[in-house]
Structure formats: C-alpha cells, structure tokens
Amino acid sequence: MPEAPLLELAKVTLRFGGIQALSQVSFTLREGEVAALIGPNGAGKTSVFNCICGFYTPQEGEIRLRGTRVSGLKPHRVARLGVGRGFQNIELFGTLSCLDNVLLGRHLHVRAGVLGALFAPRAWWRDETAQRRRAEELLELLELQPYRNFPVLALPYGVQKLIEVARALASEPRLLLLDEPTAGMTAEEKDEMMFRLLRLRAELGITLLVIEHDLRVVSRLAERIIVLDYGVKIADGPPGAVQRDPEVIRAYLGDTRLAEVSA
Numbered sequence: 164m165p166e167a168p169l170l171e172l173a174k175v176t177l178r179f180g181g182i183q184a185l186s187q188v189s190f191t192l193r194e195g196e197v198a199a200l201i202g203p204n205g206a207g208k209t210s211v212f213n214c215i216c217g218f219y220t221p222q223e224g225e226i227r228l229r230g231t232r233v234s235g236l237k238p239h240r241v242a243r244l245g246v247g248r249g250f251q252n253i254e255l256f257g258t259l260s261c262l263d264n265v266l267l268g269r270h271l272h273v274r275a276g277v278l279g280a281l282f283a284p285r286a287w288w289r290d291e292t293a294q295r296r297r298a299e300e301l302l303e304l305l306e307l308q309p310y311r312n313f314p315v316l317a318l319p320y321g322v323q324k325l326i327e328v329a330r331a332l333a334s335e336p337r338l339l340l341l342d343e344p345t346a347g348m349t350a351e352e353k354d355e356m357m358f359r360l361l362r363l364r365a366e367l368g369i370t371l372l373v374i375e376h377d378l379r380v381v382s383r384l385a386e387r388i389i390v391l392d393y394g395v396k397i398a399d400g401p402p403g404a405v406q407r408d409p410e411v412i413r414a415y416l417g418d419t420r421l422a423e424v425s426a
C-alpha cells in the first residue's frame with residue numbers, strides 16, 4: 164500500500180457566519196516538500212494554517228497527518244503529532260534571551276515538571292540537560308549562536324525572525340508552517356532566510372508550507388505553489404506553470420507582483 168502523504172486536506176470548508184473563508188479546499192503534501200501558499204488578501208491562507216493547527220475546526224472536510232485525522236483536535240495535540248508554526252508578527256518573549264525563547268519551545272518534550280525537580284532531581288536534571296543540548300543544536304543549525312544570550316528585543320528584525328523559526332522547530336515538527344517568514348526584511352535578509360530554510364529541509368528532512376507575498380521569494384524557495392482565491396484553490400503546481408496559469412493571472416490582475424516575476 165502506498166505511504167499516506169504527510170499532510171492531506173480533503174474538501175475543507177470553513178465558514179464564519181455568512182463568510183465562506185474556505186470552500187472545498189483539497190491538497191496533499193509529501194514528506195520533505197517545500198510548498199508555498201499564495202493568494203490575494205483575504206484569500207484564505209491564514210485560515211488554512213489555522214485549520215491545520217487546530218485553531219479552527221472546518222465545518223466540512225477532513226485534515227489528516229500521515230493518515231491520522233487531526234481536524235477537530237486541540238492545537239496542543241496537533242503540535243504533538245508533528246506540526247510547528249511560526250507567526251507573521253514575531254511572537255517571542257522580547258525580554259528573554261534567544262536561548263530561553265527556544266527552550267520555551269521545547270516544553271512539549273519536557274517530561275519532568277516542578278514536582279520532578281523536587282522528588283527526582285537526577286532525572287529532572289538529565290531531562291533539562293537534554294532540552295538545553297537540543298536548543299543549542301537548533302541555534303547552531305540556524306547560525307544563531309552569536310546571539311544566544313541577548314534579549315530578543317535588542318536584536319535586528321531579521322535575526323528575530325530566525326529565532327521565531329528556531330522556536331517553532333524546538334517542538335520537533337515534521338511539518339513547519341511559516342506565515343510570511345521574509346515580511347519586512349531587506350533583500351539581503353530575505354536571501355539569508357531562504358538559504359537557511361532550504362538548509363533546514365536538507366538537514367532535517369522537514370516539510371515546509373510557507374505563506375508568502377513576495378513572489379520572487381516564492382519562486383526561488385518553493386518547488387510547488389498552491390494558489391487560493393476567495394477561499395477556493397485555483398492552481399497547484401510547479402512555480403513556472405502556476406505563474407503562467409490564466410486563472411492565477413486573472414486573480415492577480417492589477418497586482419504587479421505576479422507580472423514582475425513572470426516577466
């Protein structure tokens with residue numbers, strides 16, 4: 164029997180009162196794929212992320228991770244099944260250090276709590292050491308070690324966005340959802356972020372689904388693009404084909420971003 168895809172959305176429909184945010188959206192992602200989710204404002208991209216993570220429960224359809232139904236599960240249970248998420252607006256603890264922010268992301272893996280520290284200090288210490296070692300490895304992987312002790316607020320924006328990725332990785336996801344990872348960055352910072360994301364995929368074998376408005380980033384980062392418009396999937400394929408798709412061009416009509424990339 165063929166292996167189940169890492170992620171599968173099957174006819175997902177999400178409504179907010181009279182607003183149809185998603186209509187029968189279906190797609191699959193295979194292990195190790197880097198895909199971009201694009202579409203004009205209000206197309207339903209964030210709603211797809213919120214459905215996958217368990218923040219919203221679709222009224223119709225199903226979401227499966229490696230064949231296991233996750234739609235309807237609480238966000239912490241979906242996270243335990245291997246879904247990590249980075250947010251559009253940096254959601255880090257600004258006064259804590261870079262290392263402490265990543266350590267906080269390890270909480271899903273902490274076995275011993277406060278009582279453990281009191282009654283089984285050796286096991287607690289072993290666990291704590293393992294969590295720290297992994298957090299340090301993630302800082303290494305994203306080349307964030309020089310910033311490890313700095314409070315996040317004191318660091319440049321591009322570095323903060325990378326710390327956000329490191330924190331999302333701390334829960335050891337198999338699927339990482341990133342919402343506009345290069346928003347607000349300089350061209351140089353964007354290149355840096357793309358390079359590191361592609362390295363993550365190469366070194367961790369992780370699957371990436373990225374919402375991105377910068378179509379130059381999309382066409383260089385993703386091997387596949389899924390396009391939404393008014394909550395409907397209108398295209399799904401390799402960047403070249405999607406950018407030439409007449410329906411995509413129509414959806415973006417008046418949006419020079421697509422025209423610039425296709426040129």
Ligand SMILES: Nc1ncnc2c1ncn2[C@@H]1O[C@H](COP(=O)(O)OP(=O)(O)OP(=O)(O)O)[C@@H](O)[C@H]1O
Nearest residue numbers: 179182183184202203204205206207208209210211
């Ligand atoms: N919690 C909510 N309550 C009511 N309507 C919502 C809610 N969340 C999203 N919507 C609506 O659902 C539709 C899709 O929104 P969504 O945020 O998913 O789009 P998007 O593609 O992420 O947009 P953007 O690029 O502007 O972030 C929009 O019409 C939006 O107003």
